[in-house]
Amino acid sequence: MYHETKPVTGDYAVAVTTSDIPLVEKILPRTGVLQRTASTGKSTQIIAANVDMVLIVTSIKHPEFSDGFVCRALAGASWKDLAAVIVLNKMDLCDQQDEVLKSRIQATYDREVTGYPLFPISCITGRGTAELLRHISGMTVVMTGPSGAGKTSLVKYYNPSLDVRIGSLNPKTSKGKHTTVAARLIPLEKNTAVIDTPGLRMFSIDHIPRNDIQFCFPEFRNYLGECRFRDCLHLSEPGCAVKSAVERGSISKIRYGKYINFMNEKNS
Numbered sequence: 048m049y050h051e052t053k054p055v056t057g058d059y060a061v062a063v064t065t066s067d068i069p070l071v072e073k074i075l076p077r078t079g080v081l082q083r084t085a086s087t088g089k090s091t092q093i094i095a096a097n098v099d100m101v102l103i104v105t106s107i108k109h110p111e112f113s114d115g116f117v118c119r120a121l122a123g124a125s126w127k128d129l130a131a132v133i134v135l136n137k138m139d140l141c142d143q144q145d146e147v148l149k150s151r152i153q154a155t156y157d158r159e160v161t162g163y164p165l166f167p168i169s170c171i172t173g174r175g176t177a178e179l180l181r182h183i184s185g186m187t188v189v190m191t192g193p194s195g196a197g198k199t200s201l202v203k204y205y206n207p208s209l210d211v212r213i214g215s216l217n218p219k220t221s222k223g224k225h226t227t228v229a230a231r232l233i234p235l236e237k238n239t240a241v242i243d244t245p246g247l248r249m250f251s252i253d254h255i256p257r258n259d260i261q262f263c264f265p266e267f268r269n270y271l272g273e274c275r276f277r278d279c280l281h282l283s284e285p286g287c288a289v290k291s292a293v294e295r296g297s298i299s300k301i302r303y304g305k306y307i308n309f310m311n312e313k314n315s
């Protein structure tokens with residue numbers, strides 16, 4: 048049966064099931080949509096629909112942590128009013144030296160600073176996985192992250208009987224090999240479901256209008272409206288309350304730096 052909208056993972060649909068292959072008749076209205084700009088840069092791609100939360104799955108190393116990826120994905124979630132958490136996987140690979148980076152990441156993103164819960168976990172030792180499962184209990188969540196961060200390993204950890212492919216990393220680059228090729232919803236216990244998705248090279252946010260980027264940084268919200276100019280974009284305007292907060296250390300310099308990058312990209 049013909050319908051204009053293509054179903055995406057997480058959709059609810061009305062389907063006719065009189066034959067072996069169900070025919071989708073109608074896709075029900077979507078809530079909680081995670082989007083990014085497609086790699087062609089031309090259209091917006093829906094990663095998953097009807098989700099309650101986004102898990103940004105990353106690692107400190109193998110692959111290396113990227114503030115750019117995390118800030119883009121956080122902005123993408125925030126723009127669609129989706130709650131997000133940062134999952135720092137592969138903590139078993141971290142030694143004393145990596146603790147410095149872990150503390151820095153915590154200081155940049157953690158709940159008190161930026162408003163995002165951060166879960167250091169390991170799919171090998173199980174560290175932090177029970178806390179994360181409690182946090183997503185009863186929800187449908189979508190995972191996004193770079194290839195090789197361990198998204199599929201995490202669903203496999205929660206549901207060991209699952210038939211899924213886990214890929215090795217490229218030994219030279221420590222990046223993944225884009226093992227997962229399609230998004231898939233995996234039911235876990237107690238009305239909880241996780242959507243596993245293919246790893247991304249970049250979480251592109253070209254679809255967010257330039258003037259809206261400021262609203263995608265929740266830690267800016269207390270200061271918006273306090274700038275000298277009503278149309279302040281918090282770049283180099285005098286009397287900017289956001290910039291003062293950065294200078295006082297109330298907003299992370301790294302996060303503000305990403306804001307500037309995103310704004311500059313939209314100029315070019």
Ligand SMILES: Nc1nc2c(ncn2[C@@H]2O[C@H](COP(=O)(O)OP(=O)(O)OP(=O)(O)O)[C@@H](O)[C@H]2O)c(=O)[nH]1
Pocket residue numbers: 136137138139140168169170171172192193194195196197198199200201212213214215216223224225226227228244245246247
């Ligand atoms: N040491 C360690 N390795 C892990 C952990 N989690 C996953 N891995 C390894 O990381 C590699 C990539 O895991 P995947 O689960 O396929 O990663 P992915 O994020 O699903 O990758 P894509 O499907 O390509 O996006 C595999 O070799 C896993 O065994 C972990 O907590 N610790």
Ligand SMILES: [Mg+2]
Pocket residue numbers: 198199200212213226227243244245246
């Ligand atoms: Mg995968």
Ligand SMILES: [Zn+2]
Pocket residue numbers: 274275279280281282284286287288289290
């Ligand atoms: Zn300002």
